[in-house]
Amino acid sequence: MQEFDVVIIGGGPIGIACGLEAKKQGLSFLIIEKGPIVNSLFNYPINMQFFSSSEKLEIDDIPFISKEAKPKRNEALEYYRRIVTSNQLNIHLFEKVTGVKKRNDSFSVTTDKKQYTAKNVVVATGFYDLPNNLNVPGEDLSKVSHYYKDPHFYASQKLAVIGASNSAIDAALECYRKGADVTLIIRGPEVGQRVKYWVRPDIINRIEEGSIKAYYNATVKKISLTEIQINTPDGVVTLENDFVLALTGYMPNFEFLEKLGIQLSKDEKRLPQYDPNTMESNIEGLYLAGVICGGMETHKWFIENSRIHAPIIVQSIKSKIK
Structure with a gap:
C-alpha cells in the first residue's frame, strides 16, 4: 500500500x-x-x-x-x-x-x-x-429546511425565513421576487450588520414598505403542518405557513x-x-x-x-x- x-x-x-x-x-x-x-x-x-x-x-x-x-x-x-x-x-x-x-x-x-x-x-x-438546529417541536417536518436552493420552489407559498444573515436575507428577497408571501423571523433587533452592503438596504426597504413582513426580537415556538408560532415582544403570534427556511447558520x-x-x-x-x-x-x-x-x-x-x-x-x- x-x-x-x-x-x-x-x-x-x-x-x-x-x-x-x-x-x-x-x-x-x-x-x-x-x-x-x-x-x-x-x-x-x-x-x-x-x-x-x-x-x-x-x-x-x-x-x-x-x-x-x-x-x-x-x-x-x-x-x-x-x-x-x-x-x-x-x-x-x-x-x-x-x-x-x-x-x-x-x-x-x-x-x-x-x-x-x-x-x-x-x-x-x-x-x-x-445546521444550527432550532430545537423546537415540528422542526423535523418535511416543510422545514436548513438549506435553500431555488426560489421557484416557494412561489405562491407562505414562507417563513428564520435568520438575519446573508443566506436568510438573500433567500427572503429572492423568494419574495418569485411570488412567495415572505415573513422574516429575526432573533435580534435588526437585520444583521454583516449582510452584504448592497443587499442590506434592499431588504430594509422591502420591510419598511410592507412587501416582506418581519418580526424582530422573535424566536420560533412551534411549527405545525399549516402554521408557525413565534414568540415576540408582544406575545405569541400564530401565522399561516406552508414552508419554513431555518437559515440559522x-x-x-x-x-x-x-x-x-x-x-x-x-x-x-x-x-x-x-x-x-x-x-x-x-x-x-x-x-x-x-x-x-x-x-x-x-x-x-x-x-x-x-x-x-x-x-x-x-x-x-x-x-x-x-
Whole structure:
C-alpha cells in the first residue's frame, strides 16, 4: 500500500489549495471529498453571489475571471473545477472518510470505500454540513429546511425565513421576487450588520414598505403542518405557513474532530487546538485548514484569509522530511 506524504480530507477551495501546494513542493498527496468538487459551494443557493471579489477567492495566484466584481456560484464552481482538472490533482470524489488513526509515525485513513496510509493528514472539512438546529417541536417536518436552493420552489407559498444573515436575507428577497408571501423571523433587533452592503438596504426597504413582513426580537415556538408560532415582544403570534427556511447558520463537525483526538476549548466557541505558525493540531502530523480553525466562530475564517494555510502546512510537512 502506498504511503502518501499527506492525505487531505475535504475537497473545498482550501483542500484544493493544500493539494496544489503539495504538488508544487513535490509531495505525494491525496485529496478525499465526500461529494463533488467543492461540495459545499455546489450546495450553495443557485443564484448566490459572493461577498468577496474574485481576486480574493483565487488560490495559488491562479486568476479568477468573473463577469462581475462579485462572482456568482456557477463561476466559482467552474473556477475550482478547472483548477482540479487542469492540474490533474489526485482527488477521490464521493468518498467519505470514516476514521483516522495514528499508528507509530503514520496515519491510517479509512473511508467508506478504501483505506490509505499517510505520514500527515490535513483536515479541511469546512462547516456547511451541520445546521444550527432550532430545537423546537415540528422542526423535523418535511416543510422545514436548513438549506435553500431555488426560489421557484416557494412561489405562491407562505414562507417563513428564520435568520438575519446573508443566506436568510438573500433567500427572503429572492423568494419574495418569485411570488412567495415572505415573513422574516429575526432573533435580534435588526437585520444583521454583516449582510452584504448592497443587499442590506434592499431588504430594509422591502420591510419598511410592507412587501416582506418581519418580526424582530422573535424566536420560533412551534411549527405545525399549516402554521408557525413565534414568540415576540408582544406575545405569541400564530401565522399561516406552508414552508419554513431555518437559515440559522452551521457548525463544524465537532464529533469528527474529537474522534480524531483534536482537543477543543471548553467554552461555547469550541476552538480546536493548533499552532498558528504551522497549523498543526495537538496531534503531531495532523493539521487543520480553513474555516474549521474558528470553531463556532464561523465568520472568522473565509477562503480569502485561510488560503494562506496551504503553504504554511506544506512547509511544515516538508521541513520534517529527511
